[in-house]
Amino acid sequence: MLRRQDVGHRVVIRRIVGVRNGRPLYSDALGELVAVDETKLTVATTNGTIVVPLSEVHRAKRVPPQRRPTAADVIALELAADAAWPAPIRGRLGDWLLRSADGWTGRANSALPIGDPDRPLEAAIDAIEEWYAERGQPALINTPLPLAAPVGAALDARGWTARPLTFVQTGALSRLVADAPGVSLAKAPGDDWLAIYEARKRSLPPAARHVLTGPPEVRFASLYDGDTLIAAGRGAVVGEERRWLHLASIEVIPAHRRKGLARVVTAALATWAAELGATEAFLQVEEHNTAAIALYGTLGFTTHHSYLTREQPSGARPDAAC
Numbered sequence: 001m002l003r004r005q006d007v008g009h010r011v012v013i014r015r016i017v018g019v020r021n022g023r024p025l026y027s028d029a030l031g032e033l034v035a036v037d038e039t040k041l042t043v044a045t046t047n048g049t050i051v052v053p054l055s056e057v058h059r060a061k062r063v064p065p066q067r068r069p070t071a072a073d074v075i076a077l078e079l080a081a082d083a084a085w086p087a088p089i090r091g092r093l094g095d096w097l098l099r100s101a102d103g104w105t106g107r108a109n110s111a112l113p114i115g116d117p118d119r120p121l122e123a124a125i126d127a128i129e130e131w132y133a134e135r136g137q138p139a140l141i142n143t144p145l146p147l148a149a150p151v152g153a154a155l156d157a158r159g160w161t162a163r164p165l166t167f168v169q170t171g172a173l174s175r176l177v178a179d180a181p182g183v184s185l186a187k188a189p190g191d192d193w194l195a196i197y198e199a200r201k202r203s204l205p206p207a208a209r210h211v212l213t214g215p216p217e218v219r220f221a222s223l224y225d226g227d228t229l230i231a232a233g234r235g236a237v238v239g240e241e242r243r244w245l246h247l248a249s250i251e252v253i254p255a256h257r258r259k260g261l262a263r264v265v266t267a268a269l270a271t272w273a274a275e276l277g278a279t280e281a282f283l284q285v286e287e288h289n290t291a292a293i294a295l296y297g298t299l300g301f302t303t304h305h306s307y308l309t310r311e312q313p314s315g316a317r318p319d320a321a322c
Helices: 071-084 121-134 149-157 191-201 206-213 261-275 289-296
Strands: 011-018 022-035 040-045 046-051 055-064 088-092 096-100 142-143 166-172 183-186 220-224 228-238 242-250 280-286 301-311
Touching: 011 040, 022 046, 022 055, 022 289, 040 289, 071 142, 071 166, 071 228, 071 242, 071 280, 071 301, 088 121, 096 121, 096 149, 121 149, 149 301, 166 289, 183 261, 191 220, 191 228, 191 301, 206 220, 220 261, 228 261, 242 261, 261 301, 280 289
Parallel strands: 242 280
Antiparallel strands: 011 022, 011 055, 022 040, 040 046, 088 096, 142 301, 166 280, 166 301, 183 220, 220 228, 228 242
């Protein structure tokens, strides 16, 4: 039987659809698992999203993705994600990226080990630890899987811990474009936009504004009920030969959830991005956020690859340079 850790992966479900001559009749469903609970499985298939009661499930298992992304595909998407969420302080180890933003978000405060670090692996990890120690921060490394599996193995040997698995999901922009009545788009976030976002992130240091507004093409979506901001989102268009819309910070205040407002905000950002030549969208979502994964599944998003944010244990951090 499938479990919550299978959410975001391609699965096949054999379900019982009836009985003939005393024998059960079966039907198979193939798609991406978007939600699991105590009574049902929700799967996004090529023909739409289906809900399968557990009482009808005969067998269910995870299956390999239809097409595994190449290393070049993963690198290209990770670089697009970096451009869409730019840290104000940056460094390099060969091709590897070093990023710092006052500790605000893991993505903007982690090394990205893709390409050649221009030194042996252990020496590269040593240099990362020293770079972050100089800034008084814990060393973080985002390890795209399976591309950075060797880095992950080296970090395991050093006792580094891992934050929750994150899915990088992609979808066709054409499925997102739709009418978005009442949604306004701005080049910079207003105070109420920042307040709705800060309610989840709990803090917005000065570096946060740089990360949020850094891309050349970025828009902040707002939807009001009277004078109250009830839904918000951020979109950034990145890439040259291949244009991507990065979706982030899609927020709906609790009293207005389950009304389809996240879809409306997403549609407004997608329509803007399509006008700039974007054809695909991507986002990052942690595996335990099953509600968001279910929503994105209905919008056509599937998991491209995943990553782990690895964190240096506190007892192993070097002293900052004097």
